[in-house]
Amino acid sequence: MYRDCLFFRCMAREDHGQPIFGCQFNNRLKPGEPKILATVGSNRVTIYECSSDGKLKVLQVFADPDTEETFYCCTWTEDGKGKSLLAAAGARGIIRIFSPAEAACVKHFLGHGNAVNDLIIHPSDHNLLLSASKDHSLRLWNILTEYCVAIFGGVEGHRDEVLAADIKITGSHIVSCGMDHSLKVWKLNKPELQKTINLSYTYNQRATRPFPTVKENFPEFSTRDIHRNYVDCTKWHGDFVFSKSCEHNIVCWKAGKTFQTWDEVNFSTTETTIILRLDITDCDIWFMRFSMDIKQNVLALGNVKGKCFVYDLSSTDPNQISHNVLTNQKCNAAIRQTAFSRDGNTLVFVCDDATIWRWDVTNNDTLPEDTS
DSSP states (O other): OGGGGEEEEEEEEOTTOSOEEEEEEOTTSOTTSOEEEEEEETTEEEEEEEOTTSOEEEEEEEEOSOTTOOEEEEEEEEOTTSOEEEEEEETTOOEEEEETTTTEEEEEEOOOSSOEEEEEEOSSOTTEEEEEETTSOEEEEETTTTEEEEEEOSTTSOSSOEEEEEEOTTSSEEEEEETTSOEEEEESOOHHHHHHHHHHHHOOTTOSSOOOOEEEOOOSEEESSSOSSOEEEEEEETTEEEEEESSSEEEEEEESOTTOOGGGOOTTOOOEEEEEEEEOSSOOSSSOBOEEOTTSOEEEEEOTTSOEEEEEOOOSSGGGOOEEEEOOTTOOSOEEEEEEOTTSOEEEEEETTSEEEEEEEOOOSSOOOOOO
């Protein structure tokens, strides 16, 4: 099984010595192209190649001119010519777009009133970027035309920091979570929103009126019944939602009954159905985020002691889901985020002590010994 085939390859340490809060593979690259990884920590954005010899090779480093900046998150996308772009943001609330091809920051976006905690690219439109902020709101941006398309928050929005969000693979819904212990689902395929998204591509930048950004105050669904503490990570898995808090577990759930679609769930619905819980030890601090492989068959989450729990989600019976724990005697700092390469054969996680750890899949019957 996949989880039994991972073995340690290498470790790298960034010289700023500060926690690395985020890491993301560029999964938009084609099969056969190098595995490119980005990390964010301190005021640095670093791009690596996971080379075929098992090493982590530094390709580029971007440093924010403000030494007080701390980057929290990043995500990959591409421009209209197919060239890779990297979005990153953090404590200052400024979203920066980096072009590795030009070795420069080519755009930046201002609008949030506080730190940006998470960034997500729309699964079918690489120009649409969703940001989640400490200012209690989410914003949807068109990074091609540089318009803010929509703001999610307000009357029935989050009452505290929004820590994470995700967009459903169909592009129809957003799920968000935060310090108010709540999870909220927002409808992205509303006619008004779709019309505004389309308008963001054609709106005359010389118009005397500002772009008509949509203010979305009401989510389609909201609950505080899943977790009793900060909710710092959430991901769609088909019609189900995976989310975690500081309670030593990840919960898979959905609104209403299991047979109901999200279009059948209305704002007045309060019922939730919990599908399963994945237990993890020593995971009681916030801003520790899990990831899934591109096929969503494997989930990885680290804990405060430097151990990474890898869950096999391919079982058809939730009660049969098993896990393995990746350990290394030199890895003992909190793991902030994990990331899988596009082919699923490389798992990377980043830690509070500025280290990056690479594990690879082997199909050999005998796993190589740990060379750390």
